[in-house]
Amino acid sequence: xxxxxxxxxxxxxxxxxxxxxxxxxxxxxxxxxxxxxxxxxxxxxxxxxxxxxxxxxxxxxxxxxxxxxxxxxxxxxxxxxxxxxxxxxxxxxxxxxxxxxxxxxxxxxxxxxxxxxxxxxxxxxxxxxxxxxxxxxxxxxxxxxxxxxxxxxxxxxxxxxxxxxxxxxxxxxxxxxxxxxxxxxxxxxxxxxxxxxxxxxxxxxxxx
Numbered sequence: 001x002x003x004x005x006x007x008x009x010x011x012x013x014x015x016x017x018x019x020x021x022x023x024x025x026x027x028x029x030x031x032x033x034x035x036x037x038x039x040x041x042x043x044x045x046x047x048x049x050x051x052x053x054x055x056x057x058x059x060x061x062x063x064x065x066x067x068x069x070x071x072x073x074x075x076x077x078x079x080x081x082x083x084x085x086x087x088x089x090x091x092x093x094x095x096x097x098x099x100x101x102x103x104x105x106x107x108x109x110x111x112x113x114x115x116x117x118x119x120x121x122x123x124x125x126x127x128x129x130x131x132x133x134x135x136x137x138x139x140x141x142x143x144x145x146x147x148x149x150x151x152x153x154x155x156x157x158x159x160x161x162x163x164x165x166x167x168x169x170x171x172x173x174x175x176x177x178x179x180x181x182x183x184x185x186x187x188x189x190x191x192x193x194x195x196x197x198x199x200x201x202x203x204x205x206x207x208x
Contacts, residue, residue, distance in 0.1 A: 040139055040158070047153045050133040052106065055114055056123035063106075063127075063137075064153030070102040071169070073161065076143040077109055077117035085144050085161055086121050088170070093125060095173040108134040 047064030075082035144161040
């Protein structure tokens with residue numbers, strides 16, 4: 001009987017020790033993961049010097065170091081909402097370029113998957129980075145998300161595509177397109193004015 005009690009006591013102690021070790025390892029793992037996870041960049045912070053490679057052409061870019069204002073967009077092929085944003089982003093590319101703003105889709109996904117996801121979208125506007133660098137820019141892996149970076153490589157704003165800042169940017173680029181269209185139409189009308197219209201204008205201006 002005494003030996004059975006001793007064995008039972010040893011078994012309980014061994015089980016308790018095993019549970020204690022497991023809990024300790026779990027706490028250490030959680031602490032290390034929290035320590036290794038970078039914090040989100042606040043507005044006004046410099047963008048980490050991340051090296052990225054264009055999906056088409058393989059040109060290397062150093063984000064935030066080219067002296068150009070940029071919008072970095074974070075989309076995921078596993079995010080259904082992201083796919084619906086591609087057409088909207090595509091329409092913004094030309095007016096953004098005219099306004100001096102580079103729009104980039106930044107991803108850590110394999111090239112083949114990214115090409116499939118971006119089918120019909122200009123692949124020269126897509127950049128691939130390593131996962132650890134992606135987490136420096138987007139530590140929470142949020143999507144569809146954006147970062148607005150000025151020409152000095154400083155973060156001005158960040159959020160989710162579709163929020164107030166994003167809608168303001170889209171409206172500004174839309175106004176730019178509308179202004180360019182109006183200016184072009186005015187120039188075409190002036191160029192196409194006939195001799196009779198010009199003579200009539202001259203006569204009116206010269207009348208006493």
